[in-house]
Amino acid sequence: MDNKLVVSQSPHIQTTDNIQKIMLAVIIALFPTTLFSFYLFGIKAVMVVAVAIGSAILFEWLTAKYILKRSSTVWDLSAIVTGLLLALNVPSNLPIWMLLIGTFVAIVVVKLTFGGLGQNIFNPAIAARIFLLISFPVQMTSWPVPFQKSLSMFDAVTGATSLGIMKEGLKNGEQISQIMDKIPSHLEMFYGIMGGSIGEVSALLIILGGIYLIVRKVITWHIPVSVLGAVALFSALMWTINPNKYPDPLFELLTGGLMLGAFFMATDYTTSPMSKSGQIVFGIAIGMLTLIIRYWGAYPEGISFAILIMNSFVPLINKGFKPKLFGALKKKKN
């Protein structure tokens, strides 16, 4: 026999899935909400998305080539996902130079400094969003009203989000029923006919994308369901206690970045726990923290902070919540 055989350990077959395909699935899942934002916020949203993705790719490529001097990881598409997620988390009239700072923070500081995909402690898009929110609070909370045709970056009509109006109203001692008249109806919120960050407005389309990811087995239901479940239960409790001071659960579920956060940000592989029990604990904590910030914090929205805080607990959760060992319970005879 002249030709040698390949010898390797079992298994001899591998899944056809790979990192690139997984990232592509995430991008596909974000398509509906992205396209809807183009329809809602026009050419500015297109520009923000394009610049965020383009600059994320550029930063990833430049850092790999000139600083880390290693082969480029641009082709795993993770930079595109990060850029897109950041774009979906900012208002459409955010000045481009601020956006560039955001993608730089996400890709270079939060992701690559820690070693790149799989090594970062914090979700890059979330960390960058919070960096921008703290650095540029005005620009990050000026939400253009939907369906404006203006091309200019500066003269868009902006308004507060439902969460902002709610927070402001409650601070001024208004009744919830009065505030509710000033904001879109629950159905409008569900469809996403309202102001907000580019990709967070339509609960319907985000849920569709999330279901696609679950069916495609990119994520499991554990994190999104526990985040949303915790928010629903906790807010239902508070609403029952005092419906004049705490909005109804549906309002909490449909406003802000909760849906986007629950399906696309909290489920980030690298910055979420490994075991299912750990993922549920992580999700519940995110849901609770989000409401605590919304109810009693300084900011109207708390999902980003909640995810960032829980990111830092992931190593601890991984230690404390291990998968259940097969045959661990019934140790009868030895």
Next chain:
Amino acid sequence: MLKTFSKGGVHPPEKKITSNKNIVNIELPKQVTILLNQNLGAPSKSIVKASDKVKVGQKIAEAGGFVSANIHSSVSGTVVKIDKVPDASGYKRDAIIINVEGDEWDESIDKSTELKAEITLTPEEIINKIQEMGIVGLGGATFPTHVKLKVPQGYKAEYLIINAVECEPFLTSDHQLMLEKTEQIIVGTKILMKALGVNKAFIGIENNKPDAIKLLTEKLTQKQDNSIEVVALKVKYPQGGEKQLIKAITGREVPSGGLPIYVGCVVQNVGTAFAVYEAVQHNKPLFERVVTLTGTNVPNPGNYLLRIGTPLLHFIEQTGGLPENIQKIVNGGPMMGKAIYDISMPVTKGTSGILYFDNSDSKRKTSQPCIRCAKCVNVCPQGLEPYQIMNFAERKQWQEAEVNHNLDCIECGSCSYVCPASRPLLDYIRLGKQNVAAIIKARTVK
């Protein structure tokens, strides 16, 4: 809802291209090489010498201990020599090499093909017969069957479980055996039940073999036999793992580090049940078995009856030769089989399939850094964290590996299969297992 095990599991493409292909005999080779370590446990000891004449079914090697098995000649002819030859892993092992002359069977073997349903032997006689006839587990692990039938003190067998799951992709030898030897398998199961003293047996079959499920159920209904129950299982790998199969059928969990008998179960492969039938009812030792020839670009895929010791090269030539682009040959299934180092190696009692891989799928994809997707954790049927054990093994942190239940791994390969970063998880977990086991052994010696 079909039954299955609850934790983890994967479903690779089934690719059972040889299902419903009748079992075919192939021409006897000119020479056979019968390895002396064909079973799990101690190797057997040769009792023949060069130039001895042997018949088919004549004992040529004795068990080298309790956990070991006798070996019988698979051909008639003359012993040439006892020599070291490479086994499936490429290690040189002792083997008896016999030149084939005719096909003369030992007189004690009942060559009749009619069904012998009546079981006359006592349980003890059955176990002795099985031990004498060199029966080992034919699912691939080759654990001596008589050892499993001797229930240790303090335990009682409640259920016999016949493993007819064949959860490995490609393999169909068990499936075909069930279709062709249905009655014999039922009698074999009865014999095993009698040996164990149990009143209930389950035959677990995955639902991708509906014809086998139907046939066995029909035969049992005809006999009005309620003691044996056919259980259709959802297709999920590694359902053929003993612990997973017991969980799927009875809901019981074998404790970590424990044996199936701890929860009252004994698992035997369906091929073993057939071998037991032949041994007990026809006095026929284990010297041949069904082997599936399959894979990519196989000239004549099918299920073949091969004598133990047939050189793989002979088998390959008889079935149309090796296509040029074949780069890897696997002994067993694609998930747990062993890649063959040298095609001069012989067929052994554990050869359930021969699998060809061409150059497109013989090499692994390049390993990338872990992205912590937790897919390995989700698919592990044992509830382990493969990524973490791999990390510990990479850094030689054996104690950490032990604490994280390294030894509970059943080496099913689901983690390596599912990893989107193509990380060699199982390679490192195996490394960890060896080192942890050595450390534990050293500890008990002190």
